[in-house]
Amino acid sequence: MTAMRTKAVVMIENSTSGRLFHAAAKRLGYLPILLSEDAGKYRDLDPGDLVTVFAKTRSIEAVVEVCERLQTTLDIQAILSSSGAHAVVAAGACRVFGLAGADPDAISRCQDKFEQRTRLKAAGLPTPSYKYATTPGNAAEFAAAVGLPVIVKPVVGSGSMGVRLCSTLPEVRAQTSHLLQAADFATSPGVLVEEYIDGPELSIETMGQAVIGITEKHLGPQPFFVEVGHDFPARLPARVRKQVTLAVATAIDALGLHWGPAHSEVRLGPNGPVIIEINPRLAGDFIPELVRLAYGIDLVEETIKLALGHPIDLAARAKRCAGIRFLNPGRDGVLRWYRDPASARTVKGVVEVEIHALGGAPILRRGDFRDRIAHVIAVTPRSDQTITALEQALALLDARIAELHDQ
Incomplete structure (x- = not known):
């Protein structure tokens, strides 16, 4: 007789809510599995609270490969992520395994802030004026046209990382140059420059x-x-x-x-x-x-x-x-x-x-x-x-x- 496999929920990396996901999975009767490139960075994790497995979590193919290996001993019932940066990977893995999940194409379009803005504008929704800039000079030209101050931010990102209000054109050029050169924001060859909306x-x-x-x-x-x-x-x-x-x-x-x-x-x-x-x-x-x-x-x-x-x-x-x-x-x-x-x-x-x-x-x-x-x-x-x-x-x-x- 084949032994019953333990039912598991796979989490891809963590956010500030990660520990809440692990606890909720256990309450629902599932073994939480954390896939991470570096589980040691999560200081609030209890080593006895869940199973951690190394995976290249930016790659759908790598995550699928790890999950296929885990499936030999576990019954994976869900794959998700509390981290926005890994949402498209989770959605893509769900599609491969036929599990419930979001549309990975919709997630990908949404995470590109320039494409998101373009779609929202096309739908007639109020958004700040914006421009995708690939050079500091290009960013400064838009800032001068729309009026200072402006916000310069990465095209992809979260947690306010790399987001700065620029009140002068030299600040616009400097922040754009910083984002284009910094390794943390190298996922796009450009930045998003947007009108600053003052209000709550x-x-x-x-x-x-x-x-x-x-x-x-x-x-x-x-x-x-x-x-x-x-x-x-x-x-x-x-x-x-x-x-x-x-x-x-x-x-x-x-x-x-x-x-x-x-x-x-x-x-x-x-x-x-x-x-x-x-x-x-x-x-x-x-x-x-x-x-x-x-x-x-x-x-x-x-x-x-x-x-x-x-x-x-x-x-x-x-x-x-x-x-x-x-x-x-x-x-x-x-x-x-x-x-x-x-x-x-x-x-x-x-x-x-x-x-x-x-x-x-x-x-x-x-x-x-x-x-x-x-x-x-x-x-x-x-x-x-x-x-x-x-x-x-x-x-x-x-x-x-x-x-x-x-x-």
Whole structure:
């Protein structure tokens, strides 16, 4: 008699929500398998929590080869990724194995920000003016025509990496030159230069065409676009909420993202909502955890169930207000903690405090999500109470950056 193979869910690399995916897979009765080029980079992984397997995770063919080998001893029921950079690989592998998943062609088109903008514009949706530039001079010409400041960003990327607001033409040339030469952004021979839309920023969390809710985003100081906090649900007038929801639903349809989660970013400009970008993946930055705390909807678990071909349930079971704040260093140097972070956990409403960097760690800011040194999460019945709890907890995280010569 042939032994029954263990049912498994394969995850391709991780995002900030990776550990939530692993835990949800186990709750659903599946063995989580992490495919990674370097599993050691995930500091929050418990080695006893899942099986890790080396794979060249940027290649559909390499992932398929590894999964075929795993299939000899495991019954792989789903393949997915919490990392936007690997979403197209997961979708492509699902197509090969006949598993439920997104259209890899739609994912690929969406991840190219220039092509995405072109399709959204063709659909009549409000987007910033933009140009695909292949030289610093080309970028500066567009910036001069559209008017400063402008944003210069990689064509493919996430986590605010490589995104910068440029207020002068020399800054435009310098940032373009940097992106064209940096190895981290070598996936395209050009950059995206776009009009800067001044206004509050939101993200819209969806599953297929279903809008789960809207998140209010908080950004750090310019010229970077580091997200330093989120509030869910966003405090918006009903009219604005309706406008944002309609624009995003139309955009998702225009991009062919009819399956699975998406995380869309919108700015409320002077003339109404403007779509900044649509990301064909579940939100990062612990936003799914905020949705779970506020509405009782576990987007991570529902995403896995969708990938398994099971029915999903997106009905809200609660109406609370959740938020997260990230602690970012104000300068480069050496990190010192002057108070036990456990004190922040005593604030009413705070449900999580996590330290990302230990005392004595060197701090070299990069202007993106990797700069964060801690975060706090809170949930209460009212948004003002949640914001107060977050502010109080963050104030108790007494971190200071010392000069190198002070060590």
